[in-house]
Amino acid sequence: MSIFKKRREDGFNLAFLDVMACGLGAVILILILVKFSANTDIPVEELEKLQQELNATQSQSDGLAQSLSQTEAELAAQSLSLEEAKTRLQQIQLEQQAVTRALKDELAVVADLESAIAAAGPLVADDPIEIQGAGEESYLVGLKVEGQRIGILLDMSASMSAESLIEVIKSKVGSDAQKRSGNKWQRTLRILSWMLARLPSNSEVSVVAYNDTSKVLGSAVSRQSSPEQLRQIVSQARELAPTQGTNLQQALQTMSSTMSNISNLYVITDGLPTYVNPDSGFRLSRSCSPIKGQQATITGECRVSAFAHSMRANPIPGVRTHVILLPLEGDPAAPALYWSWADGTRGTFIAPAGTWP
Template sequence: MSIFKKRREEGFNLAFLDVMACGLGAVILILILVKFSANTDIPVEELNRLKQELAATTDVASELQKSLSTKQLELAAQSATLEEIQQRLQSLKINQDAVTQALKDELAVIADLETAIAAAGPLVADDPIEISGAGEETYLVGLKVQGRHIGILLDMSASMTDDTLIGVIKNKVGSDAQKQAASKWQRSLRILNWLLARLPNNAQVSVVAFNDTSVVLGKSINSQTSADDLNQIARQAAGLVPNEGTNLQQGLQTIASTMNNMTDLYLITDGLPTYVNPNSGFNENRSCRPVQGKQATITGECRANVFAHTMRANPISGVTTNIILLPLEGDPMAPGFYWSWADRTRGTFIAPAGTWP
């Protein structure tokens, strides 16, 4: 019995040793594997790639930060600009309110003046001759009649009947009564009367009407103090018939000989002259022969040459010349030449509105 028991104990001990040996081997193997894994290096290429990706990511983040800063600055600037615009709008609104109120005040003053003028009744002028017109409108033109010895030239050529060339041609073939009744000619007569009514106290005046010839109206020398003298001039002017061409040279010669001590000259016309006196020294050519009967039409350049010749042939020194230029189609150079003449003599040039006088 004792023998069998001993054998069982030996068998158990051998199996236990085998198990322990196996366990110890497994532990050693695990330790070897762990140590190998810990000492394994990361490949260099992979490390470089990761570093590059990190650098690129850092650059992108930096650019995004800069862009964000720029946007923040722009937003701040826009906010400041918007605030400035709002302030300017507010200031403009205040100014607009002030201007509106001032305009209302001015309109109220004008309304009061209109009421006072209407209540005062029509104005009565104390002029030596009667002229047509609406109250003081006949006075307000920017032209003042002045001087001690005054000459007045009235253009009575055919063009003084109408503003348009077609109208002038129609009136040329019309009757004398039709020419005299033409609206432009009637306006010219009102202008003459306006000048006569505005003569300075104790002034002397000579009036000459001219076309291709010239005629003295009234006396050679008329007095401002004599209403009869001035009314006689007005009556004779009303009987004139506007026709033919314009010879300014003839008119200047007549007014200079009629009043040889003339100080101021007033010319009522509508364009540059078309005629010169025969044998006056004008240099004629095939396209410009401005003597009556030599050519039926005249160019703008020829009219300019006629005007220049007239000024050279009839110099009037020391005389202040004032021009009243009425409108005429087809003579665009006239305003420039007449303005230059008036300016050179310290006179006045006006092209009045159609409602005057």
Template sequence: MRKFKRSDPNFGLTSLLDALACGLGAVLLILIVIKFKAHTTDPTEQLEKLQAELAAGQTEVVQLQQSLDEINELIAMETAEQEASEQGQSETESQQAKLLQNIANEMAVVANLEQQLAAMAKLPTPSDAVALSGTGNQNYITGMKVEGKQIGILVDKSASMMGDNLVEVLRYLALSDAQRVQTAKWQRTIRTAKWLLARVPDDSRVTVVTFSEDAKRLGKNDRNSPKLTASMRAIVSDLGAVVPDGGTNLQVGLAELFRINNQITDVYLITDGLPTLGDGLSLKCRNIFRSSKSISSVCRQELLVATAQRFPKNVTMNIILLPIEGDPHASALYWEWANSTYGTFLSPASEWP
């Protein structure tokens, strides 16, 4: 093998070329590495970018969801308003239909009443001078009919039956008996009693009692038949001799009526207000009555309720009220009493009968 020596001229050139080649290779390697790194993405930056995009996407999703919820809410509100409007329209139509039906029913009732009034106008009405031979259910007014197998007529003869107010009553108390029986209200009371007597059915029996602080039977018999003219005339004659006086004890009148005829089925009461005497008052009302010798409106109402509670349950109460001023609760309470027994309440005009 051939050995080289430093003195060999080719040795320096070769060494130089080797050095240059190594340097060039190193430069190229450096360039390659730098270029690779320049085109290589940092994973941390990429992750942050993706996270930012994800957060932006989530924010947009939330915003879109909120918008969608708002739209759904608006749709629900519009739907509810529409349904409410349709329901309101349906209810309005239903109310209109009911109103029209009620109007039609009322018109039918009015037409029926007009027909009844027209038919009644053609019926003969007995005057005060006619014989009191009952005409059954004919010639009645405002539904007030005289009916029943055993009829009781109660006529209030208290002092208040002479006047329409307290001032008149006090003034009439100073009159003589002959003048008292001629007062306008008492004469109207007599005509009302005659009106009832004239309409008692022929197959019925009637008992008549007047009452104030006491009670008295009118006529010759306890039970009178309309077919017997003499019996009816005796009742009218006794009624003409009654002088109004005293307070109003309805309990006494009812007790006497049922004592005379305990088979009465229908009662017809002629009065002008709430009772002022009787039993069944509360302790407070009794104390007030003892101390002042007068009775308040509240206690008079209490007294009527106590009287009605004692009334037989199977008897019909019919009431004709000729009202006196200053007794505002009388109409309502008497109507309720009559209605509870399936009877009739009548407060007629001053020109009736």
């Protein structure tokens, strides 16, 4: 009985030791596995990928830092420019204030001079005939009516009725009353009155109106000392109607026969002539026949030829010639030729503004 009990106790002890040994082995195995996992290296590919991402991030950071520095520099430059602009604006404002003060001072001086002029003399000039305007204010600087024996050629051709070619064409089919009321013709009459009102003391004047023919206005020779004779010239001029073409040669011929020993000639016109006298020696051609009734239209070159022929055929030597040109559209050579005529005689050439006189 005792032997059997002892064997049973020995079997229990062996089994316990086996279990403990197995457990210890399992613990050792776990420790080995944990140590192996802790010492395992990171794969090379993963390390390179991380390094590339780090480099890219660093480059991006450097780029952002550079962009930030550039932006700060631009802001600093703009701030400096803004300050310069403010300084310049203040300087301009100071200059403007100084100019405004100077202008006010000049205006005050002008006002004082005007007051002095008004107090010193009459507002109306002592002219032999009455004209529109406030007296001396109607005088044109640069043009002076001078000489003892004065001739005035007044162009009364159709183009003198209006400023533009369209209006000239319209006026050609209108009545004489419409032609007389044209703005350019009314201005021409004012210019004639202006000149007659400013004749030198004790001078003589002859006025010849011309288109394709010519006509002496008033007395053949009128005197500055006779206001009635000058008013007669103005009255007859107002009855004229601007029509037909322009024959400067005929006008010069009439003026030469009307007033001998003329000293100064004044020409009021708007362009070059369109006609010459028949049988006056002009060399006619198919393209240029400036004889009334022979050519419906005329070119600019032909008008130049007609002007040159008029100067050669009927010269007035030794006479100072002054030209008042009211330019006509489509006649570009007129200013140069009339200026050359006036300059060659030591005369005056003007193309006044539309507001004069």
